[in-house]
Amino acid sequence: MSKSVQPEEIAQNASRFAADRMLGRLVKWLRVLGQDVIYGPHLSGYGLIRAARAENRLILTRDRRLKQKQPPPYIYLESEHFEDQLRQLIRECGLKWGDRLFSRCLVCNSILQTCAKDTVKKLVPPYVYSSQEHFSWCSTCLRIYWPATHQQKMLDALEKIAVP
Numbered sequence: 001m002s003k004s005v006q007p008e009e010i011a012q013n014a015s016r017f018a019a020d021r022m023l024g025r026l027v028k029w030l031r032v033l034g035q036d037v038i039y040g041p042h043l044s045g046y047g048l049i050r051a052a053r054a055e056n057r058l059i060l061t062r063d064r065r066l067k068q069k070q071p072p073p074y075i076y077l078e079s080e081h082f083e084d085q086l087r088q089l090i091r092e093c094g095l096k097w098g099d100r101l102f103s104r105c106l107v108c109n110s111i112l113q114t115c116a117k118d119t120v121k122k123l124v125p126p127y128v129y130s131s132q133e134h135f136s137w138c139s140t141c142l143r144i145y146w147p148a149t150h151q152q153k154m155l156d157a158l159e160k161i162a163v164p
C-alpha cells in the first residue's frame with residue numbers, strides 16, 4: 001500500500017481515476033475493465049492535480065516529484081510495466097470487473113451503448129457485419145465495437161495478469 005493514500009480514500013475514489021500522461025497502456029487496460037479513467041497530454045504535474053481535484057478522482061502516477069505539489073490522494077505505481085501496474089491496482093484498490101468488462105470506450109472513456117445490428121450495416125466492414133451479432137457504440141467519438149478475437153486475447157492476457 002502506498003503511504004500516500006488511505007484505504008477509505010481508495011474506497012471512495014476507486015474506479016474514478018486520473019492517470020498521468022505516461023500511463024497510456026495502463027489506461028487502456030483499466031478501460032477494458034470498465035474503470036472510469038481520464039487521460040491526456042494535459043494530465044501531468046499541476047494539470048493532473050487540478051483535474052483530479054475538480055472531479056474527485058484518484059491520481060495514478062509514476063512521477064515521484066508529484067508529492068511535492070501537495071496533490072489530493074494518489075497512488076504511486078512502482079513498476080514501469082503496465083502488467084505490474086495493473087496488478088498493483090487490482091491488489092490495492094480491489095478492482096473487480098465482471099459485467100463491466102468492455103463497457104467503456106477505450107479511446108475516450110465514455111460508456112458504450114448497445115445498438116441493433118441493422119443500424120451498423122453501413123458502418124462496419126461487410127465481413128464483420130456478417131460474422132458478428134452484437135454491437136455497441138460510443139456516442140461521444142462514434143466508434144463501433146464488437147466482440148472479436150482481440151477481446152478474447154485481451155481476456156487471456158488479463159487472466160495472466162490478474163492471477164500471477
Ligand SMILES: [Zn+2]
Binds near residue numbers: 110
Ligand atoms: Zn469513444
